[in-house]
Amino acid sequence: MIMNKKHALNVVCFGEVLWDVFPTHKKIGGAPLNVALRMNSLGVKTTMISCVGKDENGEDILSFLNQHNVSTDFVQITEKYKTGVVNVMINEKGNASYDISYPSAWDKIEKTKPMDALVSKADAFVFGSLVCRDEVSRLTLDHLLAKAKYKILDANLRAPYYTTEILTDLMLKADFIKLNDEELLELSKEMDSPYNSFEQNIKFIAERTNTKQICVTKGAFGAVLYYNDKFYYNSGYFIKVVDTVGAGDSFLATLIVRLLKGKSPQKALNYACAVGALVAGSEGANPDISGKEIKKFMMI
Numbered sequence: 001m002i003m004n005k006k007h008a009l010n011v012v013c014f015g016e017v018l019w020d021v022f023p024t025h026k027k028i029g030g031a032p033l034n035v036a037l038r039m040n041s042l043g044v045k046t047t048m049i050s051c052v053g054k055d056e057n058g059e060d061i062l063s064f065l066n067q068h069n070v071s072t073d074f075v076q077i078t079e080k081y082k083t084g085v086v087n088v089m090i091n092e093k094g095n096a097s098y099d100i101s102y103p104s105a106w107d108k109i110e111k112t113k114p115m116d117a118l119v120s121k122a123d124a125f126v127f128g129s130l131v132c133r134d135e136v137s138r139l140t141l142d143h144l145l146a147k148a149k150y151k152i153l154d155a156n157l158r159a160p161y162y163t164t165e166i167l168t169d170l171m172l173k174a175d176f177i178k179l180n181d182e183e184l185l186e187l188s189k190e191m192d193s194p195y196n197s198f199e200q201n202i203k204f205i206a207e208r209t210n211t212k213q214i215c216v217t218k219g220a221f222g223a224v225l226y227y228n229d230k231f232y233y234n235s236g237y238f239i240k241v242v243d244t245v246g247a248g249d250s251f252l253a254t255l256i257v258r259l260l261k262g263k264s265p266q267k268a269l270n271y272a273c274a275v276g277a278l279v280a281g282s283e284g285a286n287p288d289i290s291g292k293e294i295k296k297f298m299m300i
């Protein structure tokens, strides 16, 4: 990755845009969209590649993104499929589970020529595994991965929509992998890791997938960053959890932006953990959080 503090950063996020439907209300969501919104709030020009249906939910997503200055030039509109909707269930600890409608418009992102130039010029390209559940979007992603210069995989495993084969392929192509602790364990086992420790499994995946940068989140207990052969740790910030929806997405967005801006890995990790905690302490995936609020929270 080329660290460049001077030019204005621009990032492309690829994948699901949808409405998270909670028992009493709905909130905008989709992991790559959550990343795009948070990066944008941190001052990075972000473009979303996705697809919505020709319906009210789709119009609402487009206007939300436009209001928040996330470019929608590459959000396709289809008459054949509905805009994505996800039923979100929150348990007593604030942890979420998802019922993700299929097929949704974002399963059908078609490859176009102008996307190639957009992606090849971007400082970073963010994608996840859920978007691979349908062949149309998966092939488009595969094509774009060959163009992107810094590829960030946010695994975001959503059962039953992934296979170890697809995951391994995505990890092999990625320059940076983000997992949570459960995902690390699951993937290490699937890949026949002989280890039990966190660090050994991270190194194992790094070697197997030829990836120098891996970050693993640990919920309330912070995160571990393996960055060019060194480990960095943050043990978490205390927050009363409202719901964990999108906390990992905002964490990743913040971490990547800080690293791209040339901050030290440790400082970038600390800042990202604080943002993740603040999101978990608010409703939905995309609460507004100011720089002032983050700094104040980190001083507690």
Ligand SMILES: OC[C@H]1O[C@](O)(CO)[C@@H](O)[C@@H]1O
Pocket: 016, 018, 019, 020, 028, 029, 030, 031, 032, 034, 086, 098, 130, 156, 158, 245, 246, 247, 248, 249, 285
């Ligand atoms: O992307 C699938 C689901 O995961 C989330 O992004 C949270 O990480 C939700 O907003 C969405 O419904």
